[in-house]
Amino acid sequence: MSLVETQTPRPDTGRGDAVVRLENVSKQYGSGSNALLALDRVSLTVRQGEFVCLLGASGCGKSTLLSLVAGLDKITGGTLDIGGRPVSLMFQEAALFPWLSVVGNVELPLRLQGVGKAERRKRAEELLEIVRLSGFGHKRPHELSGGMRQRVALARALAQNADILLMDEPFGALDAMTRDILHDELERIWREQNLTVLFVTHNVREAVRLGDRVILLSSRPGRVIEDFPITHERPRRIDSPEVSGQAAEITDRLRAEVARHAH
Amino acid sequence: MSLVETQTPRPDTGRGDAVVRLENVSKQYGSGSNALLALDRVSLTVRQGEFVCLLGASGCGKSTLLSLVAGLDKITGGTLDIGGRPVSLMFQEAALFPWLSVVGNVELPLRLQGVGKAERRKRAEELLEIVRLSGFGHKRPHELSGGMRQRVALARALAQNADILLMDEPFGALDAMTRDILHDELERIWREQNLTVLFVTHNVREAVRLGDRVILLSSRPGRVIEDFPITHERPRRIDSPEVSGQAAEITDRLRAEVARHAH
Amino acid sequence: MPIKYPSARAGLEGAGGESAVAEVPEKVGVNPTNDQVSGLDALELAPRSDKGTLGKRIWRSAWPKLLAIAIVVLIWQIVVWSEWKPEYVLPGPKTVFTDLGDVITTGDFWDGVRLTLIRALTGFALAVIIGTAVGAAVSRFAPLRAAIGSLITGLQTMPSIMWFPLAILLFQISESAIMFVVIIGAAPSVANGLISGIDYVPRTWLRVGQVLGMKGLAKYRHLILPASLPSFISGLKQGWAFSWRSLMAGELLVIVPGALSIGVRMQQARDLSDSSLVICYIIVVLVIGILIDVLFNAADNALRKRWGLTGS
Amino acid sequence: MPIKYPSARAGLEGAGGESAVAEVPEKVGVNPTNDQVSGLDALELAPRSDKGTLGKRIWRSAWPKLLAIAIVVLIWQIVVWSEWKPEYVLPGPKTVFTDLGDVITTGDFWDGVRLTLIRALTGFALAVIIGTAVGAAVSRFAPLRAAIGSLITGLQTMPSIMWFPLAILLFQISESAIMFVVIIGAAPSVANGLISGIDYVPRTWLRVGQVLGMKGLAKYRHLILPASLPSFISGLKQGWAFSWRSLMAGELLVIVPGALSIGVRMQQARDLSDSSLVICYIIVVLVIGILIDVLFNAADNALRKRWGLTGS
Amino acid sequence: GDDDEDGTPTTSASGGAEASALRLGYFPNITHAPALVGVNKGLFAEALGSTKLDAKTFNAGPAAIEALVSGAIDATYIGPNPAINSWAQSKGQSLKIIAGSTSGGAGLVVKPAINGPADLKGKKLATPQLGNTQDVALRAWLKSNNLNADAQGGGDVSILPQDNATALQAFQQGAIDGAWIPEPFLSRYQLEAGGKLLVNEKDLWTDTSGQFVTTHVIVSQEFLKKYPGTVTKLIQGHLKALDFIKTSDADAQKAANAQIEALSGKPLKDNVLASAFKNLTFTADPIAASLYTSAKHAQDVGLLKDVDLKGIYDLGALNALLTAAGQPAVSDAAS
């Protein structure tokens, strides 16, 4: 796949610099009696080129964390620092624009970057190929299935070609097989482009399969409660015993946490 | 939980009658050069009180099948017969109404059935309790996380108290723990109310955990390619060796299928 | 008692359980065949089936209109026959259509129509440009919104007759005075439509736009305008109505040598107490209004189709 | 070069990396502090912070309006000082405000305002009822839509003056004749707003409604109306503008000695070429229009807040 | 009071049947002074006795005619043109002119720099309405001075039909060069806008000794047929009002202005009122000859289709009353 060749080379800042740094970040929604503390003094550092997975119970603040990093919401306490790097975020809902065709949605970020027509059509087709949707470019979003829409959203996020990629349950609506293929693709793109990825998922094995680290958040208010480094050799397989083993360990920890906060 | 007591008793038609019957059902979207055959001669019978899980690759026609059964779309070939029974469908997107609070959304089906105010508030609270969202009743849908919204949608679908319950990836956006809890609740309600459930999921173990049968659909056009009866004793645990074993078997079959249709 | 869902194909194969349909009618919510009768449902949920030939399609969209016209004309004729009012007060369809025939066969009339339409379209186009600019500015800058947001609707409630003194003051008796009245009548609607559209752009899309780094003009071009198009188009529709009405009033202001505009002709018919001619011009104005509306509806339908009948 | 996101709390703790903000400004898309300046973003995305006291809030929403008024009055005064037109053609603010003071201190004037407002509100209320019924019917029944859908906008483009003969014919010289003119002016807008709202109800919601077994009235009550409320409200706003304008024209139909309606007073000021009085009434009509618009905006804002600023 | 007309007709002393109510239209305009005075001073009510007076006001002729022909009013004060137009449209079925009311008070006012017909070439002149009395008078006058003007506003002189208020404003701002208008605008152009009276229409009507109809009273034929007694009483009231104006001019002016104020919120300025009253003559004579001549002029300049005005007048009741009062009868003859 020629995607990499057609992109402008990124200056290699060397893996290891802190790219995303959260220090005691808090986020409160609403105020007064209606206030809800979604995140409470979260500290987290993601280094250049790292693949970090976030796990946590439903409603614990994972999406909130991503939207803070993307600058969509404002923190209500602490310090957040991403060094002004370009960020791309794939939302939990596909949120495609209904007035654009599938390929139009994928092309949009390229268009905004001023990429020429022929060039961006080519890149969009390549990206659709990656998410295994070539041939669906002329369809409208409402003509796609839920999982297909999510894949288009992924292609759109990749088209942005940002340094930091935030992904909110990107593969939740996909079957195991399609997901495996996309895991491979994502890992390849991440490696080749030296991306920094913050990845939210509910699938622990997925987190272990992909992540350099797996971060566990507690529930309401969200706090970092554990940070598992994943050291298995890549490429990993999701059904390998190593992955399953570490996943089981993390699952136990997660269960204990959820049970403690049972609401 | 008193949910069952407050509902009108359903005439026991005895488990075993065919409740949903599809014979050579086809569904084509669009026409002419833009035509897409989503389902091709699908035959399937679901008996009274059965819990049937549907598996298949992304875009293979699972949601289409549910919407045909629910009467939302019209079949373009074959015969579909549900005996005029009331159907409830939980969509892949939560699709809550933004002008209603969480509890308002859950109450809506009861309101449409003419249930009195106090009574329906009580039932709605019980249902929110079941999906573990008590205390969130006064919030607006946009104030919830993705997984929480999905749970509200589940509560709304349950409130409808229909004979046939169609569920489209209801637990996709939930963490393992919350999902386990809801599996138990769903199984209990299904058993107590003698429901007939058609359940779409991408999680093979979930399908084996819940289903009496697991049906495999092929990709574009969707066809029934395999029908696995699940005979393990209930209650099952999703991490039990039996469930894992059978899930592995089905996964292999699914992988083979998806690989064959690789697009 | 099972309901059969008869399908296109099933119909050909023989209607086996057809009679059963009537037996369990209380659960029609899940029965698509019963819901077909409701226009909205049919419109929104049913797949568009065979389109037929062009002629057939035109006929299908035209016959209800023709029927409606026929019914109105019939009622009118019956009222006339009942001699409720003398013929010179309420002339019958025959008289009116004869007059209409006479009127529209004069080249003079078409000169007037052309003049009026050119004015209407020029004025409307300018109103759209101005309204869009103002609407975008108002919804973008909070202080501007606070300052003149309400003024926009306030302006709209001014009867156009009250603008004449100002129009004459600024533009004397000239085409520009008419344009002024037309624009000030229509631009607020256009602006309001855009503002309300922008206000209701789903939050999610705005967030997507922000993530994609949309700003300033690009944001309007690629997100705000397409997302608020439905409301914008309905604002345009209203704006058209306002501009047409203001024009009818404004045309009494300026008489351009050569061709008598529709507004002047209408006023003249009234001055002459020529009821039949008055009704003629009512019909002419209605027909023009309807034709323009058909254009707007075509745009609207194209949009709805593109959007998959609605938002994602 | 890292950007610090200063937070409320960080501000108290000391602004460590504050100076760095200016150094990497090209990626403002991800920087919420920079986006704050744009009204729309601030409105849509920023959490509403401290509300302050009631007085403060009123002041905050009022000062841009007051400033705008001050600027307009200033420009006006400058034009008058420039002696571009004689004082009897374009009177200065002082003359006008003195006149306005005289006018609004008479009880008679307030009687007129009351009369006009009662007519406007009655007419508008009826127009809303009729427009809603027609809009709902038209969007529900496909044949009806085909038959009279376009007619609705067509009617709207009729200048209200052309309805007078018909109004007199049907209702003689009576309040009902005024109501007729007002209703026929406003109802189409209301209907159109509703129709366009209904047309854009997201398909998903319609499907949810169908699954929940909504039909007929319940469907309208619980799904269609709330879902199309934004567009409906903007239709109401336009409808109000139309009804007010039609009323100003319609009030000349029936003159009730004693309590002189605003329309009659306006016409009289025009007939007398009393520029100062004309401007007075322009101001009165504008103020009423703006006040009503403020009410609509309040409704609209409440709605947007409930919806989480927009659709789910 | 729109359905009172169905009340049982009673027979009056004077013989004709009477309605329970009379719906009378007029304009809050100085040319309708007899109506203003009659209503203000209660003269109609006095004459009508048991018949209730229901007075309605209008702002323009077409609306009043529409009301008359659709049965919303029974009689109205009105200018000659709307009456002729309605007569023509209804082929002589809609109305009858039963009395005169006002004569004179129209003319051409121009910018001071214009001194005669020769200066008018290429100028813009306003008239109240295409084909109305003043419009026709202007066109006829231009023609007699060898200036042409077409109906579309072209020609040597451009004629712009505009409503009086707009035209005055345009004149004040120099957007037009003059206007042929009736009172009170004739006075206002001179008093408020510095206009110069170039032609007083009075001077053109030599055959009728300077008289020409400005306002008269019409009644719907249906009403006349049904309730001749009420019509007679209406004329009685009308004559009383005319008398009042003749005998106490100052009081009449005050009464008329008070009624205008009551109807439209603002009185005329005193100098305008006085000047207008001076230019107008209030008389029961409909000056039929001027009507026929004006109609002929209109036909000549192509603004009126051939119309037979024979029978538009029904002056029997008026003449009976005039004779009884020892005054000369009036004529509906062409000259």
Ligand SMILES: Nc1ncnc2c1ncn2[C@@H]1O[C@H](COP(=O)(O)OP(=O)(O)OP(=O)(O)O)[C@@H](O)[C@H]1O
């Ligand atoms: N706009 C908002 N206004 C108020 N509360 C909010 C808002 N968005 C989120 N919340 C609350 O913040 C908490 C965290 O929400 P968030 O969406 O970050 O959860 P999550 O971890 O992404 O959950 P899920 O896995 O279900 O998507 C929830 O309790 C939610 O109710």
Ligand SMILES: Nc1ncnc2c1ncn2[C@@H]1O[C@H](COP(=O)(O)OP(=O)(O)OP(=O)(O)O)[C@@H](O)[C@H]1O
């Ligand atoms: N409204 C529509 N118009 C046209 N094509 C459609 C429409 N809805 C679905 N399709 C097509 O039908 C096929 C099946 O879609 P469906 O939504 O049933 O898939 P699915 O099995 O639910 O997939 P997923 O697991 O991704 O949700 C897809 O190829 C999709 O593109």
Ligand SMILES: [Mg+2]
């Ligand atoms: Mg989330």
Ligand SMILES: [Mg+2]
């Ligand atoms: Mg699906």
